Amino acid sequence: MKIHEYQAAELFKKFGIPVLSGEVATTLNEAQSIAEKIGFPVVLKSQVLVGGRGKAGGIKVVKTAAELSKAFPQLKALNIKGYPVERIFVVQAIAIKKEFYVAITIDPAKNDIVLIASSAGGVDIEETAKQNSQAIHKLYLNANRVIDQARLTLFVKAIFPDAPSQKAGAEIFQNLLKLFCELDCSLAEINPLAIDDRGNMVAADAKINFDDNALFRHEDIQKLQDVKFEDADEMEAKQAGLSFVKLDGNVGCVVNGAGLAMATLDVVKLLGGDPANFLDVGGSSSPQKVLTALKIILKNKKTKSILVNIFGGITRCDDIANGILEARKQLEMRIPMVVRLTGTNEELAKEILAKAKISTCSSMREAVEQVVALARQG
Numbered sequence: 001m002k003i004h005e006y007q008a009a010e011l012f013k014k015f016g017i018p019v020l021s022g023e024v025a026t027t028l029n030e031a032q033s034i035a036e037k038i039g040f041p042v043v044l045k046s047q048v049l050v051g052g053r054g055k056a057g058g059i060k061v062v063k064t065a066a067e068l069s070k071a072f073p074q075l076k077a078l079n080i081k082g083y084p085v086e087r088i089f090v091v092q093a094i095a096i097k098k099e100f101y102v103a104i105t106i107d108p109a110k111n112d113i114v115l116i117a118s119s120a121g122g123v124d125i126e127e128t129a130k131q132n133s134q135a136i137h138k139l140y141l142n143a144n145r146v147i148d149q150a151r152l153t154l155f156v157k158a159i160f161p162d163a164p165s166q167k168a169g170a171e172i173f174q175n176l177l178k179l180f181c182e183l184d185c186s187l188a189e190i191n192p193l194a195i196d197d198r199g200n201m202v203a204a205d206a207k208i209n210f211d212d213n214a215l216f217r218h219e220d221i222q223k224l225q226d227v228k229f230e231d232a233d234e235m236e237a238k239q240a241g242l243s244f245v246k247l248d249g250n251v252g253c254v255v256n257g258a259g260l261a262m263a264t265l266d267v268v269k270l271l272g273g274d275p276a277n278f279l280d281v282g283g284s285s286s287p288q289k290v291l292t293a294l295k296i297i298l299k300n301k302k303t304k305s306i307l308v309n310i311f312g313g314i315t316r317c318d319d320i321a322n323g324i325l326e327a328r329k330q331l332e333m334r335i336p337m338v339v340r341l342t343g344t345n346e347e348l349a350k351e352i353l354a355k356a357k358i359s360t361c362s363s364m365r366e367a368v369e370q371v372v373a374l375a376r377q378g
Contacts, residue, residue: 001210004047006089008206015179018202022091034090041093046085049229099192115139121192168201184214240292249274252297252306256315273372290323304378307371312343321349336374340367
């Protein structure tokens with residue numbers, strides 16, 4: 001789950017990370033009051049949960065109340081990557097002398113928390129990573145949730161230019177890691193971490209992503225979610241107890257179990273197809289969950305065929321079969337479907353489908369070959 005910059009800045013502040021003075025505004029009057037309290041100049045930052053807002057004109061520096069009166073309505077009129085600007089973060093403007101990139105995330109390849117930093121921070125950090133990977137420094141925690149002080153000292157010395165900034169940078173990393181672990185984050189990022197003309201180090205931006213699977217532990221964090229920026233189909237699937245991710249292909253997939261779902265996507269690609277989604281109906285599926293799954297898949301106009309691939313253990317194949325029949329009754333099933341069922345109540349499920357004149361495949365490969373061919377025809 002992602003949150004807005006102004007929300008992330010508040011969390012940074014709670015964990016002792018220095019941030020710019022600022023508040024969020026939805027109206028010009030609110031923005032003027034905030035700017036008067038902070039003092040000009042201020043920066044107006046559009047709050048949208050997509051990248052590239054600066055290049056889209058979504059950030060403006062204003063030096064006077066007159067400039068603010070002109071710039072604020074311009075930002076509110078913007079539509080950035082399909083999203084209207086509803087909130088604007090009004091923050092203190094500072095003279096930046098040096099920018100750094102700082103982040104903590106999880107490296108899935110190493111199954112470890114990693115601290116990342118660069119003295120080449122700013123909007124083009126992605127290009128820096130591509131063009132000059134040596135400028136990106138990493139420190140792995142080796143399965144710990146605390147930083148070894150000796151290693152941290154060497155790490156910050158490679159990034160920050162002098163003793164005061166190294167001390168400040170080390171403290172920020174300590175507090176950022178505390179936030180990352182306590183709030184079950186998947187990413188905590190500052191870009192840029194700035195040194196101003198007075199030598200102060202401050203987070204000039206704030207970004208936090210949370211692990212969706214840990215949100216049940218953080219009701220206060222869940223309340224920060226802006227559902228307008230979430231995929232509607234993924235939200236519906238989550239509420240129904242389904243694991244769903246929309247992809248760019250044309251073969252819809254309904255599978256039980258994350259491992260089989262990933263394997264199914266791999267086989268679809270191997271045999272020349274392109275999956276339209278990842279969808280795991282879970283280990284204790286029901287006809288209603290199958291109905292919901294097919295309903296979500298059919299919303300995607302790119303989908304040309306659907307594969308139902310079930311290996312029944314806890315999942316009963318007859319529940320899946322009944323869900324398919326219910327979907328045929330309630331939905332416009334104009335897209336061809338290929339079904340492969342094996343496991344618990346397999347024979348009963350095949351009888352249910354046979355009575356409805358729905359044939360099943362005996363193997364996963366056979367089913368995938370058929371569904372890929374049908375997608376090409378569609």
